[in-house]
Ligand SMILES: CCCCCCCCCCCCCCCC(=O)SCCNC(=O)CCNC(=O)[C@H](O)C(C)(C)COP(=O)(O)OP(=O)(O)OC[C@H]1O[C@@H](n2cnc3c(N)ncnc32)[C@H](O)[C@@H]1OP(=O)(O)O
């Protein structure tokens with residue numbers, strides 16, 4: 411019998427960010443392994459014209475939840491969506507809902523955040539710092555609360571090279587920043603933001619570091635733990651391999667590579683690609699929730715959910731496997747054949763951007779204009795290159811994350827729990843994982859039918875022929891221009907032609923002699 415699964419039985423669990431990538435996988439696993447849990451409260455806001463109920467309905471009826479429905483047929487009754495906007499005071503939760511949350515919650519998983527790298531400082535602080543403080547305040551009024559699990563990121567201290575499982579202080583106190591945002595206007599905030607974030611690469615990682623400090627300062631006598639995942643990728647094993655549902659992190663770039671938009675990347679091939687499957691993170695979260703509630707560690711423990719120091723993979727290996735998978739299982743209607751040049755050199759990267767990205771986009775837009783259609787490729791290419799530039803910091807560096815607490819927890823689990831809540835990333839086979847990941851992007855994110863693979867392969871063949879034709883035509887044009895303008899080019903041309911002629915004559919003469 412799994413002790414962790416039994417622990418969540420009969421519990422009321424509060425999840426923020428349950429509609430996000432991590433939150434959905436967390437709910438799925440909870441319902442599947444502890445179908446006798448009492449209720450999962452989720453704090454949700456209406457979005458994209460959908461009510462809370464419509465959002466929940468959509469999640470529960472997705473492929474991700476197919477297995478849940480078998481083991482927990484009344485899952486609809488066990489999920490309670492509460493209207494909340496985490497950027498508002500008191501989260502805009504009604505009095506009755508708040509009362510219920512305060513009196514019933516046993517465990518909190520705080521996943522909600524803005525993960526945009528370029529969010530405004532005001533919004534990122536509101537969500538990643540102030541909302542965390544507000545939730546801690548709520549938690550302190552929950553008499554039945556047993557554990558509060560805060561999800562941060564392994565990159566919250568990416569200004570350091572070696573990162574331990576401890577909370578590092580930030581140069582400016584979070585409280586001072588929260589207070590000053592109340593009276594400063596937006597223009598001034600954006601002006602001081604670069605000075606505040608100093609050597610952090612973006613507002614996201616900086617505000618996640620502030621969020622951790624808030625957890626440390628406002629923990630009171632709560633049982634708290636912090637989990638720091640690195641780059642969260644598609645599912646490894648559960649509920650099935652390769653599930654993914656947004657374009658964040660590597661997902662968007664995998665699509666861009668598969669569609670042939672992105673053919674070169676400023677990345678250090680040997681730098682560690684610290685990906686961690688989302689189901690591994692979720693298993694660790696549930697194990698940490700159990701351990702924090704049952705063993706009540708004296709201080710707030712930090713757990714790294716990373717792969718680099720236990721089972722490293724680098725960007726070169728990842729890139730090669732992504733492309734190898736696209737050879738076998740291409741995406742439909744690719745713009746160009748998938749290809750990836752990794753370079754860490756600035757000049758080469760600029761060159762590839764001009765030749766391999768911007769030029770084809772401009773040529774294609776000219777073609778669209780000439781055929782009376784609206785040009786769109788340059789805009790899309792600019793968007794992709796902007797995203798890539800934001801990721802460059804992360805794909806050109808390696809970090810060392812210590813994992814003492816994570817390994818300690820692994821050793822505390824019973825063999826059954828180690829199996830059901832497996833977060834031992836040493837068992838991961840990268841080549842198999844990346845192949846399933848790419849397949850998952852095609853199936854679950856792009857919703858492409860596997861029956862379309864022969865046609866997609868045919869399309870790639872056509873693209874290859876167009877590529878050869880284009881290159882030959884370009885070569886001939888350039889050469890013709892050179893010959894017309896330069897004596898030296900003419901001399902080279904005549905030398906090559908006479909050399910070929912002599913070679914052919916010799917070849918013909920020697921074959922006549924043999925006869
Ligand atoms: C060959 C092998 C490759 C391997 C390649 C590995 C890469 C390895 C990355 C490491 C990454 C480390 C990450 C640290 C780990 C965390 O802790 S962070 C958690 C992950 N967070 C993120 O990934 C957030 C990053 N994204 C952003 O900050 C914003 O989306 C961006 C990049 C600033 C773009 O902002 P924007 O220009 O305002 O665009 P946005 O409105 O978001 O979207 C515009 C359009 O672009 C699309 N789009 C948005 N993002 C993307 C994207 N990433 N890609 C494509 N399309 C996108 C949207 O779907 C949207 O489409 P439409 O709806 O218009 O059709």
Ligand SMILES: NC(=O)C1=CN([C@@H]2O[C@H](COP(=O)(O)OP(=O)(O)OC[C@H]3O[C@@H](n4cnc5c(N)ncnc54)[C@H](OP(=O)(O)O)[C@@H]3O)[C@@H](O)[C@H]2O)C=CC1
Nearest residue numbers: 427428429430431432495496497521522523563639641642
């Ligand atoms: N993905 C990754 O690679 C990594 C993620 N993390 C951390 O994991 C956690 C989850 O990330 P992930 O699932 O990928 O992110 P997502 O962007 O997929 O999910 C974010 C969640 O937060 C919710 N949210 C955002 N703003 C509000 C708001 N104002 N009110 C209520 N809810 C809000 C979103 O709700 P809605 O659906 O309404 O937008 C969504 O449910 C975050 O804390 C992130 O920092 C850490 C390392 C890596």
